[in-house]
Amino acid sequence: MKQEACPIYGIRGGHDITGEKILRLEKFIEILKDCDVFADVSHDLLRDIVISGRIEKYSSKELVRRRGQNCDELLFLLQGEAVGLFVNSEGQVLQIDHMVAPKLLASAVIFSSEAKYPVDVETITESVFLSIDKDTFIDFLMQDKDLLRNYLRHVSDAFLFITDKFYEISMKNLVQKVCSYLTKLSQEQKTVEVTMDMTKEELAREFGVTRPALSRVFLELEKLGIIQMKGKKVNIKNHRYIRDYAEFH
């Protein structure tokens, strides 16, 4: 749980920034440009934003932030992968989000006067984060109408994402969750022979259930001839059943 936080960009002006640092700076700016929040933002503004921030590096499976921890910053995942988790006192885990760089975190809470991290953030692979003081960032936001609009859209999307997740988790049983997941895959991949985009173990975490319970459901659906499995591939034999069960009964 080592946290190597190095404020390499603390100095405004350029006379003591080495060539290597400028290169890194440029790389980070390029990464941010791929974030849809910064789609239309000028290079200069992006540089200002990055310069005002602080880089944090983590190895795999490290805890980056804890749910309930004070959040006075905006956090970007610049490189690597991380997950957002609910973990309770019994060690039960519910995976809220699997994030791949470049990705903005904690975006929806920064305007609150008592902003807290809503989830634990944990790396999966080695990762690099950029932390930006929230007041500084809000100043940037208020200066650039495009950025503000992008950001607000992002916040609303985050809200819709979390309420959807909430509904899925709390109002559906496990069979419905599985059918819902398979339907989503089938839509994305435009075929009835889908390839799972995560392991069953991770899927169980996303559903907030135990792995054997999830395994049971897949096996039952296979026994009923509704799907057929081969490694990571799922052949949806009875697409109608899967689709209907996901939404209705």
Added chain:
Amino acid sequence: MKQEACPIYGIRGGHDITGEKILRLEKFIEILKDCDVFADVSHDLLRDIVISGRIEKYSSKELVRRRGQNCDELLFLLQGEAVGLFVNSEGQVLQIDHMVAPKLLASAVIFSSEAKYPVDVETITESVFLSIDKDTFIDFLMQDKDLLRNYLRHVSDAFLFITDKFYEISMKNLVQKVCSYLTKLSQEQKTVEVTMDMTKEELAREFGVTRPALSRVFLELEKLGIIQMKGKKVNIKNHRYIRDYAEFH
């Protein structure tokens, strides 16, 4: 499920607004002033906002909006009480929020390009709503920095509220939920002899469990001598136990 929507304030300028309508207009403005979102907003701007809106009246227990329904408006509860609900295909209910006028609804989603209502909205008592076109409102927002700041704080608070709820519902068992609820009451009322602020029936809906299940838990806690009940009053005998169980095991 009657929906009596009457656009009484569609006309700008005053020559054909009767005295009664002006009175009503003023009343609504006063109501909005009590909303913390509009705390520092000028009377004139508030009038513009109200005038741009549309009034909807509902009797008790009516469905006002449905989860998933397109949301191209901002909705205020001006008078009455309403609840936000998740309802699934089996008729299972989870009450997300109990709202009392004056209260702003659907505030967090309006910036999204595909904004949907995140919950069903249902009246409890006879109620009056004010609906404002979201693009119109966003224009108002962008003109008034104070309003924008208030609004953004509101959005972040809504996000924190829903993620907290999510955690409570999905990561705690029923005993923990009850202990958590009693702890909250005890803090609010600054006593160990608390008065429940809703019926057990409603509480069961808020916890997303059946009433008998909730009843069972209260009875068990009483049997163990941890609480003692008398109507709506709960005497917390073992405050330590309740507090600890709410958070930890």
Added chain:
DNA sequence: AGGCGTCTGTAACCTATGTTACAGAAATCA
């Protein structure tokens, strides 16, 4: 005071999911 709707306690029974454990398969690494 009587009547009606809502709230509450209670009980028997059911079911989905959790728990634990183990062994085989697959993927990754060295």
Added chain:
DNA sequence: TGATTTCTGTAACATAGGTTACAGACGCCT
């Protein structure tokens, strides 16, 4: 290639909470 780690299937058993049903208590209306 073999060694390790991670993933997966499977099974026996435990348990929290759901389901249904009924009767008594409470509050409110007229």
